Amino acid sequence: MTRDWRAQRREIRAQRASPERLLTLAQLDVTLARLIAQQSRTPIPVLEDLARHPDVFTRRKVAGNVRTPADTLRTLAAQRRFHILKAVAGNPNTPADVIDDLARHPHHTVRIACLENRTLSFNRYYELAHDPHPAVQTAWLAHELELIRAKVTPLPTPGELSEWLDSAHLTFRRVLARSLHLLPPDQQTDAADALLDDNDPVIREHVILYASEDQQNPHARDPSPWVRGVIAARTTDPDLYHVLLHDPDQHVRRAAARNPQHTAHPGAHP
Structure with a gap:
């Protein structure tokens, strides 16, 4: 049984099977259906059939397949499963009007997925810049x-x-x-x-x-050694420089030793 399973997977990956054979395999096991749906060489008729598969993850694989035709993607875009819609939004074959509609979808992750699609219109793109959800704005x-x-x-x-x-x-x-x-x-x-x-x-x-230095210097007591080290290496304030030259953190002391003031005062010790 294990050998048959592995042979079926190899057959799918090699795309030697006919469309009828692939559909038969998809009916045998949902894992095979998902594998067939995601292959880049799966025949279009098979993808169109699998777009109606009862397994939601199979349909999602079809929605993300670059060979899936536009009409099938349009049909999938009418579904309510947001992870299918995310796959549709990221597919370069999805029609531009569908992408623009998805860019106003109630679920924020669907709107985020639209950002990567080149067919997203200019107006919708800048609508997302002012989206009410912080994750969309950040994306x-x-x-x-x-x-x-x-x-x-x-x-x-x-x-x-x-x-x-x-x-x-x-x-x-x-x-x-x-x-x-x-x-x-x-x-x-x-x-x-x-x-x-x-x-x-x-x-x-x-x-x-x-x-700027005026804004940097007030943070010389920051808990982060990196912040203090940047200030130590760049400050022109001699008093602040000497304080940082004796900072408890060796990273900050080394940074202070690179400060031009250290060269001007060779007697200073890091």
């Missing part, structure tokens, strides 16, 4: 930053950046803090200074390197 920002990194979309305008910095959602601000390196130097400093007011320890560790 939108992460996607937008990826586009900026790939240089396929322009850098944010000052107004857009200001709007991002004013976000009420901590996860949104954390994603922005991790991506300041994508911004021009002047925007990096302005954004870092604004985010330092957030007083979130994760955000501070990401933005301290980009902040």
